[in-house]
Amino acid sequence: MNALLASEGELENPLLPPIPELVIGLIAFAIVFFFLGKKLLPNINKVLDERRAAIQGGMEKAAAAQTEAQQVLEDYRAQLADARHEAARLRQEAQEQGVALIAEMRSEGQRQREEIIAAGHAQIEADRKAAAATLRQDVGQLAIDLAGRIVGESLADSARQSRTIDRFLDALEDKSADVTKAEATR
Amino acid sequence: MSADQTLLAFETDCHIFDGCGFPAPGLHSFLFEPIFSIGGFDFNKPMLLAVLTTVIVIGFFWAAFGKAKVVPGKLQMVGEAGYDFVRRGIVYEALGKKEGEKYVPFMVSLFFFVWIMNLWSIIPVAQFPVTSIIAFPAALALIVYVMWMYLTFKRHGFVGGLKNITGYDKSLGGVLPLAVILEFFSNVLVRPFTHAVRLFANMFAGHLLILMFTIASWYLLNGIGIAYAGVSFVMTVIMTGFELFIQAVQAYVFVLLATNYIQGALAEHH
Numbered sequence: 001m002n003a004l005l006a007s008e009g010e011l012e013n014p015l016l017p018p019i020p021e022l023v024i025g026l027i028a029f030a031i032v033f034f035f036l037g038k039k040l041l042p043n044i045n046k047v048l049d050e051r052r053a054a055i056q057g058g059m060e061k062a063a064a065a066q067t068e069a070q071q072v073l074e075d076y077r078a079q080l081a082d083a084r085h086e087a088a089r090l091r092q093e094a095q096e097q098g099v100a101l102i103a104e105m106r107s108e109g110q111r112q113r114e115e116i117i118a119a120g121h122a123q124i125e126a127d128r129k130a131a132a133a134t135l136r137q138d139v140g141q142l143a144i145d146l147a148g149r150i151v152g153e154s155l156a157d158s159a160r161q162s163r164t165i166d167r168f169l170d171a172l173e174d175k176s177a178d179v180t181k182a183e184a185t186r
Numbered sequence: 187m188s189a190d191q192t193l194l195a196f197e198t199d200c201h202i203f204d205g206c207g208f209p210a211p212g213l214h215s216f217l218f219e220p221i222f223s224i225g226g227f228d229f230n231k232p233m234l235l236a237v238l239t240t241v242i243v244i245g246f247f248w249a250a251f252g253k254a255k256v257v258p259g260k261l262q263m264v265g266e267a268g269y270d271f272v273r274r275g276i277v278y279e280a281l282g283k284k285e286g287e288k289y290v291p292f293m294v295s296l297f298f299f300v301w302i303m304n305l306w307s308i309i310p311v312a313q314f315p316v317t318s319i320i321a322f323p324a325a326l327a328l329i330v331y332v333m334w335m336y337l338t339f340k341r342h343g344f345v346g347g348l349k350n351i352t353g354y355d356k357s358l359g360g361v362l363p364l365a366v367i368l369e370f371f372s373n374v375l376v377r378p379f380t381h382a383v384r385l386f387a388n389m390f391a392g393h394l395l396i397l398m399f400t401i402a403s404w405y406l407l408n409g410i411g412i413a414y415a416g417v418s419f420v421m422t423v424i425m426t427g428f429e430l431f432i433q434a435v436q437a438y439v440f441v442l443l444a445t446n447y448i449q450g451a452l453a454e455h456h
Contacts, residue, residue, distance in 0.1 A: 014213055014216060014320060014390065015320055015383070015386075016320070017319075017320045017321035017324040017325075018319075018321050019321075020227060020228065020233070020321075021232060021233060021236075021319050021321030021322060021325075022321040022322075022324060022325045023325075024233045024236055024237070024321075025236055025321055025322040025324075025325035025326065026325045026328075026329070028236045028237060028239060028240040028299070029240075029295070029296070029299050029325065029326060029329065031240050031244070032239075032240050032243050032244060032295045032298075032299050033291070033292060033295040033296075035244045035247070035248070036243075036244070036247055036291055036294060036295045037291035037292065037295065040244075040247045040248060040250075040251040040252065041247075041251070041269070041290070041291045041294060043251045043252070043254050044250075044251040044254050044262075044265070044266065044269060046254070047251075047254035047255065047256055047258075048266075050256050051256045054256055
């Protein structure tokens with residue numbers, strides 16, 4: 001038979017707990033519970049909390065960044081719209097100014113043209129008058145000299161002279177006016 | 187008495203066809219010669235394994251959680267998985283997060299302590315489940331029993347506690363006394379016993395099975411018996427794998443029951 005069986009003698013009931021094993025079991029478990037409960041599990045709980053906090057913090061940070069990005073985007077869009085409005089306004093203004101400028105320049109040109117025309121007219125009138133005066137004198141003198149030579153009569157007297165000239169010229173003008181009139185009717 | 191015989195628990199030179207009977211395993215397989223004795227106190231192999239269990243459980247969790255980091259290392263990850271399994275899978279399930287948090291360290295300690303004690307069954311050289319000695323599960327069941335009783339009377343007072351334990355319910359009418367007696371008997375007297383024996387018997391039977399096939403493999407190793415020995419050895423391997431599973435399941439069940447008892451103690455009258 002088995003040597004162990006022989007040496008142990010009577011077999012105990014396996015359901016009756018031997019006291020030394022019971023005590024050892026209690027102590028062994030107590031030690032495990034002490035270390036795990038006092039030190040190691042609080043340790044890991046702290047770390048797990050830290051991890052949760054870190055993850056949550058990261059998520060909050062990301063959310064904040066997103067909000068900020070959204071805000072910046074909106075600001076940027078608003079600024080862009082403002083800039084577009086401003087540009088449109090400036091363009092409009094420039095157009096209006098251009099139109100006004102052109103109108104002004106046109107009226108100025110008109111005015112200058114009229115001035116120039118008026119000045120030209122005046123000049124022509126003055127020249128004509130001067131020419132007429134000179135002509136009248138020269139023609140008068142010429143006519144008197146001619147008449148004097150023909151008539152032999154001196155017409156030195158100026159008063160008489162001028163009367164004679166005027167009479168002659170008037171006749172001449174009447175004639176020319178008739179000619180002009182005739183041309184116009186034709 | 188040589189050391190070999192203590193370790194193997196059967197005679198090594200006994201084979202079939204040698205005129206030697208089968209040295210069947212039995213109760214004697216659970217008795218050990220003391221390794222040393224101090225006074226009247228004998229220190230034997232199961233005690234040594236129990237002490238080693240303490241060292242291993244604390245050692246593992248010390249390595250895993252001693253310098254725990256927010257970004258975990260591999261060992262810490264494994265430890266956290268085990269910790270979370272007991273915490274969420276057992277304690278929070280039964281007690282809820284708010285009330286259960288207090289009992290998490292106890293249950294975690296209990297689970298890993300029992301599991302490692304079971305696991306010795308298939309560790310070479312050790313090859314003995316410590317929990318197949320009734321004293322160890324009984325010690326643990328006793329702690330749970332005391333804790334559960336204490337919580338019952340602390341939460342409900344003496345009369346309320348008795349009502350809680352006995353399932354006192356006026357609507358039962360005539361059968362009330364019978365129900366109270368049965369409930370008292372079942373909860374107060376039988377429950378701690380079944381709690382301990384459930385673990386003990388599973389480990390006891392498992393060890394016997396493995397031992398049976400192991401011894402048979404050796405015993406049959408003679409002549410034609412070698413063919414049978416092969417079958418027996420395959421069974422040994424299969425049973426070892428099966429035990430690995432049972433050990434974890436029994437540790438889980440032990441802790442699950444402990445949690446349920448405490449949940450019952452904290453619950454309102456039912």
